[in-house]
């Protein structure tokens with residue numbers, strides 16, 4: 001039986017150093033839940049706390065209603081998959097998968113049935129008599145996955161399981177992992193620093209930075225309505241502009257420093273006229289229109305499905321220290337391309353753009369505050 005995981009006010013310290021100051025999150029039974037964040041933000045640390053490999057300096061972790069803080073790792077009934085496979089080199093695929101069941105003294109016939117089933121689920125039946133050295137990285141990772149889920153753990157924990165695989169295999173393995181997880185229906189916590197992988201694989205994502213969860217939501221929610229500037233720039237690309245709020249008798253708008261206005265009907269009540277804000281526009285949220293922002297193209301990059309234009313806005317309009325300001329033109333929608341030096345008139349999509357407080361900490365879109 002799979003469990004929910006309830007993490008309440010947990011604290012992690014290494015000596016004097018606090019890595020996780022106070023973190024709470026509820027992971028639902030059967031959910032594919034991803035911890036996503038930059039290197040060093042504490043993802044592995046939190047995963048190891050759930051697994052029982054790390055001490056917990058404050059708060060509680062519960063599987064359903066049972067507090068597990070003081071239950072040792074091997075009694076938590078957890079399946080784990082790491083980036084370096086951790087399968088036994090001297091055992092065949094089948095023996096590797098059987099291993100956990102043998103330890104649990106599962107009767108032979110039942111063991112055979114369970115192993116057959118899992119080998120089928122992760123699609124490695126054909127290799128069952130091979131030694132791991134005769135398998136590709138992706139196949140080895142399937143063995144590790146089969147071995148972790150065959151014991152029917154309460155929760156499955158995965159730490160960057162695809163990072164040793166090449167790009168194409170990573171994409172293929174994403175679906176393999178997700179399909180197996182859904183079929184078995186096991187609560188899964190997955191750690192990655194790869195945002196595309198997180199978007200592709202997860203039911204919900206927690207975006208972490210410096211030991212603090214910035215936002216929890218479905219991939220769509222996090223991409224479309226990030227809570228703060230960190231999330232908006234960590235997940236996908238966002239162009240950030242200085243702006244201020246304006247109100248007149250029957251409309252509310254944000255205004256760029258060059259006076260360009262976008263009418264918005266979804267700004268939160270906190271937005272007072274004159275308030276300084278950050279306007280966040282994704283590259284695909286611009287479209288070419290006569291009444292847009294006038295801007296010069298810096299360079300053009302053809303990327304197959306779309307063309308990326310780097311834009312040359314005046315420094316007074318854009319928040320400093322951004323890698324680039326970009327417009328992405330979907331080639332399915334347009335055949336005309338533009339060259340460096342040409343002027344464009346780009347209109348941001350009022351329904352899609354995001355607005356944040358001046359310090360970047362809070363969204364000012366209704367429902368995201």
Ligand SMILES: Nc1ncnc2c1ncn2[C@@H]1O[C@H](COP(=O)(O)OP(=O)(O)OP(=O)(O)O)[C@@H](O)[C@H]1O
Pocket residue numbers: 014019037038039040041042043044045046193
């Ligand atoms: N045993 C330890 N003793 C002291 N500090 C540690 C220990 N393990 C991790 N840290 C520190 O805790 C912080 C979080 O590390 P953690 O491995 O959880 O990050 P992460 O988000 O998983 O990063 P990555 O994606 O690079 O694995 C880092 O600053 C790391 O240096």
